[in-house]
Amino acid sequence: xxxxxVGAGLVGAQVARILVERGERPVLxxxxxxxxxxxxxxxxxxxxxxxGDILRPLTIADTMRKHAVAKVxxxxxxxxxxxxxxxxxxxxxxxxxxxxxxxIEAARVQGIKRVVVSSSNVLNHFLAGGDGSGDEMKEDGxxxxxxxxxATKQAIESLGLxxxxxxxxxxxxxxxxxxxGPWSGQGGxxxxxxMRAAVQAALDGGEAVLxxxxxxxxxxxxxxxxxxxxxxxxxxxxxxxxITMGSLSxxxxxxxxxxxxxxxxxxxIETPAAAAVSLPDMKRVSDLTLAKKTLGFAPKYDLVAxxxxxxxxxKRRKRG
Numbered sequence: 001x002x003x004x005x006v007g008a009g010l011v012g013a014q015v016a017r018i019l020v021e022r023g024e025r026p027v028l029x030x031x032x033x034x035x036x037x038x039x040x041x042x043x044x045x046x047x048x049x050x051x052g053d054i055l056r057p058l059t060i061a062d063t064m065r066k067h068a069v070a071k072v073x074x075x076x077x078x079x080x081x082x083x084x085x086x087x088x089x090x091x092x093x094x095x096x097x098x099x100x101x102x103x104i105e106a107a108r109v110q111g112i113k114r115v116v117v118s119s120s121n122v123l124n125h126f127l128a129g130g131d132g133s134g135d136e137m138k139e140d141g142x143x144x145x146x147x148x149x150x151a152t153k154q155a156i157e158s159l160g161l162x163x164x165x166x167x168x169x170x171x172x173x174x175x176x177x178x179x180x181g182p183w184s185g186q187g188g189x190x191x192x193x194x195m196r197a198a199v200q201a202a203l204d205g206g207e208a209v210l211x212x213x214x215x216x217x218x219x220x221x222x223x224x225x226x227x228x229x230x231x232x233x234x235x236x237x238x239x240x241x242x243i244t245m246g247s248l249s250x251x252x253x254x255x256x257x258x259x260x261x262x263x264x265x266x267x268x269i270e271t272p273a274a275a276a277v278s279l280p281d282m283k284r285v286s287d288l289t290l291a292k293k294t295l296g297f298a299p300k301y302d303l304v305a306x307x308x309x310x311x312x313x314x315k316r317r318k319r320g
Contacts (some may be wrong), residue, residue, distance in 0.1 A: 001070040002069050003026045003072070005019075006029050006030075006060070006072065006073065006075065007030060008030040009076075010189075010192060010220050010264050011179060011223050011227065012055075013038050013042065014224030015073050016038070017041050018225065020043060020046045021042075025047060026048070027049075027067045028047060028049050028050070029052040029060070030050070031051065031053045031054070031261075034185035034186065036184070037048065038133040038185075039319065041182060041183075046068060054074075054099035054104065055099055057105065057106055060102055061110060064110045064112060065110060070111075071112065071116075071231050072107050072114070073156065074116070074118065075096070075105075075227075078092040078095045078149075078152075078186075080278075082126075082190065082277055082278035083189075083250045083275060083277060083278040085148040085260050092301060093148070096149070097159075100156040100159070103115065105125070108167050112169075113170045114169075114231060115163075116171075117156060117167055117172070119157055119173035119175045119176070119240070122145075123150055124284070125283075125284075126145055126149075127145060128143060130142050130144075153173075159175055161173075161239055161240075164239060168301075170265070171239050172236050172241065174226055175240065175243060175244075176243050177215075177216040177242075177243070177245060178195075178218070179217075179219075180192040180217060180219065180306065180310065181220025181221060181223075181306070181309075182309075182310060189278070190275050191279060192220075194209070194211060194275070194317065195217075198258060199261075199311050199314060202266075202311075203314060203315065204267035207266045208266065208267045209268050210255055210268070210270075211251065211269075212269050212271045212281070213279060214248050214280065215248070216244045217249055217306065219245070222243065222245070222301050223243055233295050240288060240289040241290055241295060242286035242290070243288075243291060244285075244286050244288065245299050245302055246285065246286075248282060248283075248284070253268075253303065254303065255267040258307055261307045282290070
């Protein structure tokens with residue numbers, strides 16, 4: 001059984017690592033793969049790396065057919081996530097929505113049953129409206145996504161669930177919190193880059209800059225664990241799962257966690273104006289009940305454990 005991982009980045013690399021560690025040989029498809037960064041996460045000799053563009057459906061189908069793919073993980077997304085989509089809505093809509101539909105449609109045509117895609121818990125936070133109080137007969141019965149990125153994620157969830165309902169594709173959408181973790185390549189999104197830069201600055205004795213608002217984080221290894229559990233689950237039920245640390249971390253709590261890992265670290269709390277849209281002040285915690293019940297998911301990394309693991313990885317990488 002071969003698993004195709006579409007998008008070889010922050011989370012896709014960790015999914016590949018888990019599959020390799022349990023003896024599988026995954027295929028990773030990316031339009032601009034970064035072998036050096038990937039090789040720091042798992043043994044490249046134990047996986048296949050192929051070039052492919054999710055906006056070219058025949059490329060996806062050819063890869064599935066050539067490698068006898070049985071399951072698919074789709075993690076590719078428009079660069080810089082929320083921030084990138086606000087800057088270039090059309091590109092985000094094309095890549096996030098049509099790219100995802102191309103992957104699911106190729107799976108349908110090839111007879112591949114299980115497709116797991118990266119969604120985001122921005123759908124739990126970037127919402128506006130809903131003054132109709134849930135009355136489906138009112139135009140404003142339900143809140144709507146308030147950013148382009150969250151709107152694309154709602155679209156792919158709805159489309160994927162309809163593929164499951166009408167076309168027999170077993171679909172799961174993973175609503176990750178703000179992901180951070182080991183990754184030296186390009187991409188990853190605003191929050192992950194901010195966290196990695198802060199940890200690196202603290203280790204170097206400089207000033208770590210952290211966002212001012214409260215955030216729901218998830219460590220990349222936990223995001224990958226939840227994703228693989230969705231690949232393996234006997235049944236997917238509703239098919240949409242929150243994958244986070246299960247807690248809301250204030251700026252002060254994040255600073256304290258960083259200083260626990262790097263005693264004496266200098267921290268400044270400030271959200272750059274340009275990144276404000278992607279680093280909001282979140283108010284509530286996503287419910288993990290369904291992910292625990294259906295997938296058996298429970299986060300292994302809280303904020304301190306995640307920062308500690310990332311710090312150790314950064315130190316090992318610096319040593320050579």
